[in-house]
Amino acid sequence: MIQDIFITQANVISPRWQQAFPHAKIIVRMDELPSDFTDIMLWVFLADVSLLKNITAWAAVGARVVVLTKIENPIQAKQVIELGAHGYLHYLAAEQVLTQVSQVVQLGGLWLGADLIRQLVFSTANTLQVTHTTQTIPVLHILTLREKSVAEAVAAGKTNKEVARDLDITERTVKAHLSAVFEKLNVRDRLQLVLVMSGK
Amino acid sequence: MIQDIFITQANVISPRWQQAFPHAKIIVRMDELPSDFTDIMLWVFLADVSLLKNITAWAAVGARVVVLTKIENPIQAKQVIELGAHGYLHYLAAEQVLTQVSQVVQLGGLWLGADLIRQLVFSTANTLQVTHTTQTIPVLHILTLREKSVAEAVAAGKTNKEVARDLDITERTVKAHLSAVFEKLNVRDRLQLVLVMSGK
């Protein structure tokens, strides 16, 4: 049975927390935390950035960590997920949503609001690696195999020399492939290649 | 009461669909679809890319659309979310997960598996605009105002000449700010600047 613990500050509390989780504890001081984090769901209000570093530590010892915020924004969302949090939402979220987040996270899922997911999806520049599949970014399917390899290496921040070394070809060959890529994707240089490969 | 309809091909069916939704319909031909999509949850197995274009149309007339796939991958996930789908998961997902997806989507949420969300978050280069908040990417807060302006212009794909023209300064000044940015963020060139600004 999961124990819910809300870590917040004295002036930031929502009645919906208790409605969603009648047995939840609400604490404002860290020393009130248990020593054993098994079966613990931590709901952490990010009062200041100093709490960020705790997220990774808590997640590492088995706690489910959901971050609560006053202003949802995708950059902070990305940051907390990168730190190991399992969810991110507004501290005034509805009881129904809180319950749902709890269920999703307990089942191993990650929770982000729909708008945040869309913002991450729509405005991200994609450097995803295609693995275990022949499916590729539609824009890349017009490139040959070698062109694609070169394009992806460049999009990862590598110089022509580095790409040449990695693919065991000369720098001149890298440039030849890049030129073809630029022409096919109608971009003028490697910087714009990166942006186009992200779907913008 | 939501009606669940699985659109698939004859050889792609999971018993878990019926277990999760005993009253669901499973169809293989489009003409078996109802004319009214209100209160309809469509679970669409992506047999081929031709089905992609239907997603936007179905979502536009009120259907909730969840895409089922044989191989989950973040590029396709991004693609279907961009097309208006409300979820994306493996066609053999567990009954519990199917039920949960249904609940999340009915409540207005978006469903992506935890691994997919992490892949989108971790491997994206971020060009998100910060709106309605003074919170910025932590990495940028160590830059001065002018440095930040220059860095953002460069990250948008502009040459030094273009940035100079846009900000009404000389190219030499742009280079000076960029050099300072490179040193502060510990990157070697503008390509890596773009990647770092995305949080990688």
Next chain:
DNA sequence: CTCCCTATTGTCCTTCAGTCCAATAGCTAT
């Protein structure tokens, strides 16, 4: 056999990027 595509490579050139020297000026704090 011919043609086309892909992959690879060379030489040479111009432009861009980035760094290393240097400097002035305004603003703020001491």
Next chain:
DNA sequence: ATAGCTATTGGACTGAAGGACAATAGGGAG
């Protein structure tokens, strides 16, 4: 008055990027 920071700018330099010429070779289709 002085120091430090930010913003701006110049000159000179090296290396990287990208393009324009050119070429060979293998594989597949007609």
